[in-house]
Amino acid sequence: MTQLEFARQGMVTEAMKKCAASEGVPEETIRQGLAEGTMVITQNVKHRNIAPLAIGKGLRAKVNANVGTSVDHNNIEEELEKVRAAIAAGADTIMDLSTGPGIDETRKAVMKASTVPVGTVPIYQAAVEMPRKKKRPMVEMTADDLFEVIERHGEDGVDFITVHCGVTRSSVEKIKKEGRLLGVVSRGGAILAEWMDYNRKENPLFENYSRLLEIAKAYDMTLSLGDGLRPGCLADATDRGQVQELILLGELTERARAKGVQVMIEGPGHVPLDQIEANVLLEKRICHGAPFYVLGPLVTDIAPGYDHITGAIGGAIAARAGADFLCYVTPSEHLRLPTVEDVKEGVIASRIAGHAADIARGLKGAMKQDSDMARARRALDWQEQIRLSIDPQRARKLRESSLPHDSDVCTMCGELCAVKKSSKVI
Amino acid sequence: MTQLEFARQGMVTEAMKKCAASEGVPEETIRQGLAEGTMVITQNVKHRNIAPLAIGKGLRAKVNANVGTSVDHNNIEEELEKVRAAIAAGADTIMDLSTGPGIDETRKAVMKASTVPVGTVPIYQAAVEMPRKKKRPMVEMTADDLFEVIERHGEDGVDFITVHCGVTRSSVEKIKKEGRLLGVVSRGGAILAEWMDYNRKENPLFENYSRLLEIAKAYDMTLSLGDGLRPGCLADATDRGQVQELILLGELTERARAKGVQVMIEGPGHVPLDQIEANVLLEKRICHGAPFYVLGPLVTDIAPGYDHITGAIGGAIAARAGADFLCYVTPSEHLRLPTVEDVKEGVIASRIAGHAADIARGLKGAMKQDSDMARARRALDWQEQIRLSIDPQRARKLRESSLPHDSDVCTMCGELCAVKKSSKVI
Numbered sequence: 001m002t003q004l005e006f007a008r009q010g011m012v013t014e015a016m017k018k019c020a021a022s023e024g025v026p027e028e029t030i031r032q033g034l035a036e037g038t039m040v041i042t043q044n045v046k047h048r049n050i051a052p053l054a055i056g057k058g059l060r061a062k063v064n065a066n067v068g069t070s071v072d073h074n075n076i077e078e079e080l081e082k083v084r085a086a087i088a089a090g091a092d093t094i095m096d097l098s099t100g101p102g103i104d105e106t107r108k109a110v111m112k113a114s115t116v117p118v119g120t121v122p123i124y125q126a127a128v129e130m131p132r133k134k135k136r137p138m139v140e141m142t143a144d145d146l147f148e149v150i151e152r153h154g155e156d157g158v159d160f161i162t163v164h165c166g167v168t169r170s171s172v173e174k175i176k177k178e179g180r181l182l183g184v185v186s187r188g189g190a191i192l193a194e195w196m197d198y199n200r201k202e203n204p205l206f207e208n209y210s211r212l213l214e215i216a217k218a219y220d221m222t223l224s225l226g227d228g229l230r231p232g233c234l235a236d237a238t239d240r241g242q243v244q245e246l247i248l249l250g251e252l253t254e255r256a257r258a259k260g261v262q263v264m265i266e267g268p269g270h271v272p273l274d275q276i277e278a279n280v281l282l283e284k285r286i287c288h289g290a291p292f293y294v295l296g297p298l299v300t301d302i303a304p305g306y307d308h309i310t311g312a313i314g315g316a317i318a319a320r321a322g323a324d325f326l327c328y329v330t331p332s333e334h335l336r337l338p339t340v341e342d343v344k345e346g347v348i349a350s351r352i353a354g355h356a357a358d359i360a361r362g363l364k365g366a367m368k369q370d371s372d373m374a375r376a377r378r379a380l381d382w383q384e385q386i387r388l389s390i391d392p393q394r395a396r397k398l399r400e401s402s403l404p405h406d407s408d409v410c411t412m413c414g415e416l417c418a419v420k421k422s423s424k425v426i
Numbered sequence: 427m428t429q430l431e432f433a434r435q436g437m438v439t440e441a442m443k444k445c446a447a448s449e450g451v452p453e454e455t456i457r458q459g460l461a462e463g464t465m466v467i468t469q470n471v472k473h474r475n476i477a478p479l480a481i482g483k484g485l486r487a488k489v490n491a492n493v494g495t496s497v498d499h500n501n502i503e504e505e506l507e508k509v510r511a512a513i514a515a516g517a518d519t520i521m522d523l524s525t526g527p528g529i530d531e532t533r534k535a536v537m538k539a540s541t542v543p544v545g546t547v548p549i550y551q552a553a554v555e556m557p558r559k560k561k562r563p564m565v566e567m568t569a570d571d572l573f574e575v576i577e578r579h580g581e582d583g584v585d586f587i588t589v590h591c592g593v594t595r596s597s598v599e600k601i602k603k604e605g606r607l608l609g610v611v612s613r614g615g616a617i618l619a620e621w622m623d624y625n626r627k628e629n630p631l632f633e634n635y636s637r638l639l640e641i642a643k644a645y646d647m648t649l650s651l652g653d654g655l656r657p658g659c660l661a662d663a664t665d666r667g668q669v670q671e672l673i674l675l676g677e678l679t680e681r682a683r684a685k686g687v688q689v690m691i692e693g694p695g696h697v698p699l700d701q702i703e704a705n706v707l708l709e710k711r712i713c714h715g716a717p718f719y720v721l722g723p724l725v726t727d728i729a730p731g732y733d734h735i736t737g738a739i740g741g742a743i744a745a746r747a748g749a750d751f752l753c754y755v756t757p758s759e760h761l762r763l764p765t766v767e768d769v770k771e772g773v774i775a776s777r778i779a780g781h782a783a784d785i786a787r788g789l790k791g792a793m794k795q796d797s798d799m800a801r802a803r804r805a806l807d808w809q810e811q812i813r814l815s816i817d818p819q820r821a822r823k824l825r826e827s828s829l830p831h832d833s834d835v836c837t838m839c840g841e842l843c844a845v846k847k848s849s850k851v852i
Contacts, residue, residue, distance in 0.1 A: 070837055070838060070839065070840050071831070071840040071841060072828075072830045072831050072837040072840045073828065073837045099839070099840070099842055124842065127842070128841075128842065172851075172852070175852060176852055180852065181797060181800040181801060181804065182800045182803060182804050182845065183804065183844075183845060183848035183849060183852040184844055184845075184847075184848035184852060185844045185845060185848075186844055187839055187842045187843075187844045187847075189844065189848070190842075190843075190844035190845075190847035190848040191842070191847065193847070193848055193851050193852065194847050194848070194850060194851055197850075197851040232800070232803070232844075232845070233796060233797065233799070233800030233803070234785065234793060234796045234797070234800075235793065235796070235797045235800055236800070272782075272785050272786055272793075273742060273743075273746055273782050273783060273785065273786035274746065274785075274786035274787075299742065299778075299782035299785075299786075300778060300781050300782045300785065300796055300816075301795075301796035301797075301799040301800055301803075302781070302795050302796055302799050302814060302815060302816050303774075303778050303815070303816045303817075304811065304815050304821045304824070305815065305816075305817055305820035305821045305823075305824055306774055306775070306778060306816065306817065306820070308735075309734075309735055309738050309774075309775050309778055310778055310782070312735050312738070312739055313738055313739050313742045313778070313779065313782055316699060316725065316739045316743075317742075317743065320699055320700065331824070332824055332828075332838075333838075334803075334811075334836070335821060335824040335825045335828075335836060335838075336824055336825060336827065336828035336836055336837045336838060337828060337836075337837045337838050338838075348729075348732055348735075349732070349735050352725075352726060352729050352732060352735055352736055352739070353739065355726050355728070356698075356699050356725035356726045356736070356739055357699065359660065359698050359699065359700075359725075359726065360698055360699035360700035360725075361700075367660055367661065367698075369727075369728050370659060370660045370661070370726055370727035370728055371607060371659065371660070371661045371727075373659070373727040373728050374607040374608045374658070374659030374660075374661055374662070374727055375607060377608055377658070377659070377727075377760075378607065378608050378609065385730065385760075388728060389728060389729070389730050389731065390726075390728050390729045390731075390732065391729075391731055391732065394731035394732070395730045395731045395761060397731075398730070398731055398757070398758055398761040398762055399761045399762060401762065402498070402499065402758075402761075402762035402763060404498045405497070405498055410760070410761060410762055410763075411496055411498040411499045411762045411763045412496060412758075412759075412761075412762060412763050412764075413496065413525070413613055414496050414497040414498045414525070415497060415554075416525055416550065416553070416554065416613045416616075416617070417613075417616075418609075418610055418611045418612055418613045418615065418616035418658075419608065419609060419610075419611060419616075419658070421610070421613075421616035421617065421619070421620050422609035422610035422611075422615070422616040422619055422620070423609060424620060424623075425598075425619050425620055425623040426598070426601060426602055426606065426609040426610060426619065
């Protein structure tokens, strides 16, 4: 049975108990959230070396870090270093998006190295291994080719998979009809759009959704219904194609729930700041409260090199509006495969966004660390300030690079330290 | 006559014309905004080597970069390098907050190096030069000591000055009575609080406000009414002391306008995300539409080393709600005097925030560069993508550090490039 099925039967599992403890909420809150589908616990029944993680309404906003090889940069050891860096920086989940040669080996290594749930996008492997192993073009991939990979990921213990089930002939048609500046920017979405165009057939993930649900159910693998038609620039945000896909995902959410399969929904992408709240509301309404997993959103298109910042702005606003799960964006987005340092920067930026939103949503206990920091600042206790920092290593490094004459202040203000002065009179 | 007085008389000055041209708005829009006090043009009549800059309602959000020496780190050449780096990164104004020995020389050098308006906080100089030059404790500073420095800054051509006129005995009393985690975190605010406590007298900037207005008027030096009692942590945000000070600043805004003096209002600080919009609304209402100049706001207290990101999140939300002018925050905030690289990072982060907000507010033309970027991405035109980036140097560096096998994609996706694939079918 899946966590969803246990919850529906009124049973509180070990996983639910652990999630309740780590979130600081009653066990019944987790059970009820799972039963209603507003929460998921991302843990494949075959995946044992991780702590279970709940994602959804009323819980701390979670952060995912993508790692994975590419054809141009295929170094497993480096990806494992990214896994460790991401987890050390506080990532709640890892997605292995490898597309370089040796995908199975990389995935197994990532799963072994990760202490947090792992997600994948099976269609990447199915697609790139067509020419690589089957010596045929990508577009000749069959439904069996794809489902064989999905089954393998389930068997390996993958906790959640992105499946772009809503990229259908009708939703792609909406995009063509309305027109877009930037077409499809999701790799999975583009693979499927090209495949449907070439084969004149419907998306195999949509056509064979029942088959997908069977596999997902067997492993309690959470489905992350991908937004393959997400906007790739501000001008394309919230267009008919995007919303059409979301409507399909809403219907597929119901079908998954009916079969006892856990579901979350992926969201954009590039979205103007003023459209973010509406996007969250749309997802929550149309998908009947399913957890929302957003990529950014990026609030401008012009900042390659700084997209961890554009993503943190959008992520904070989205999470405050109800998004539950933030996919990080690194400074290398739009430019290159990220480095280990980029991975760390991306995770911290997303954690800042999620934390700021948790406070704004009034999540119980969310502001404690902030107020502890305020007390440490008032006390001019630098060791404590560093300890309470989101990245103590970075905070220590910056402070130690520029030590003040008086050890209780910093080199910005020195003797003019406002905290030191005002402590005398207030 | 000041720009405000010209505007009231229905006259469109050269400065107004230039601002209208650079903002892409009718000259009458600028004149009317100045006349109503919802805009300022920050240019001292003695300051000639800059382009005039308008700040306020309906205009592009502006970004300020703070530079300046401290006692612990007093290197004029390095500060000038920061001025150049900030302007190259797109800062609209520079504030020289120097407190290290040689403040006059540093200010003159900064003003010579800057091609954008320059602001200062005269009380810093008045206070630190008490022991340094007058061999007496800081708290023995007289109103004349302070006004002599203000006059000197005006004479030097400083375009706007921060004056903490609202840090009065009554507003400080409100803070004491309600209680705060972190007291006063503004240097000017703390100097004045200590001074008032020691001398048992009212704030000289408040008591002698008419004298301040005379000096400001003589040079058309814009007053930036400082929020000396701004919150220094989330827990202190929007408390009675902060709002009491704002009410006083509202009254002082009216007095300044009546004398033909241009005014803007400074705002917090550390503010939970959900309180930012209310803070902007409060300022706009209580200060009758005066331009709002915010420091951040920082949406969490726990991210020293990343406060350019916490500030960008808050700044974007504030600017979208109507804040007009964003003071940057650097990664070194709370830890040390910033480096040249920090200054650049801080300016870019604030520019991203302002730009995202300009788009969200529907500012005419704001999204053009984003859509041009989308077109360049669709065309896989990497030179154009780099040219359109907010920091072309950074974008080029990241891309060139990791060149793909096929020159039209990047090392993230390689052959799986969604844009390349989807161009075939959409």
